[in-house]
């Protein structure tokens with residue numbers, strides 16, 4: 001461990017405030033769940049944040065090299081998700097699929113210096129081209145009566161434990177017509193999942209650091 005990293009770990013031990021990057025997040029849901037628990041979380045997205053809080057508007061690769069304790073990343077899934085499988089041939093031909101996969105894998109590799117990393121993605125071709133996810137969660141396991149299989153690839157983090165298993169199995173934004181707003185709502189992290197990440201992964205960080 002370098003001196004700089006050792007100093008960072010000592011500071012984290014002393015203050016118990018974790019430096020958390022939430023990459024490719026505009027909603028602020030995960031960022032704010034960590035901030036409410038006393039951590040120094042920052043979101044980053046090409047778009048402005050939907051809610052007030054620490055946010056870097058720009059390319060996530062501008063900030064990956066910061067000495068984060070924990071990174072949670074939500075790479076774009078438009079060209080990788082199996083929900084768009086009928087367009088896979090066209091997306092392969094013009095390179096969109098390769099770009100989507102390469103972006104996610106480059107981001108994961110760019111965080112090699114971060115001790116605890118989670119990559120979140122829907123069911124996608126990452127599972128076959130990279131590796132199977134470590135966990136697949138559903139919103140109904142975290143207090144939302146909806147279905148949306150969400151894959152988690154984890155490094156240095158435990159699987160999430162369901163916090164509130166509820167009835168109800170409707171697809172997310174089922175009744176909304178197609179629109180940019182629908183796309184945004186479809187990709188927004190559920191509050192129950194964001195809270196579980198902050199509760200369970202900050203605790204495991206504390207155990208690991210302290």
Ligand SMILES: C[S@@+](CC[C@H](N)C(=O)[O-])C[C@H]1O[C@@H](n2cnc3c(N)ncnc32)[C@H](O)[C@@H]1O
Nearest residue numbers: 024025026027045046059060074076187188189
């Ligand atoms: C699947 S959505 C994730 C949304 C997230 N779950 C939330 O609650 O806001 C992917 C996000 O990645 C952002 N994005 C795409 N390329 C990016 C880049 N190079 N740097 C930062 N953000 C990027 C998009 O603007 C989009 O908001």
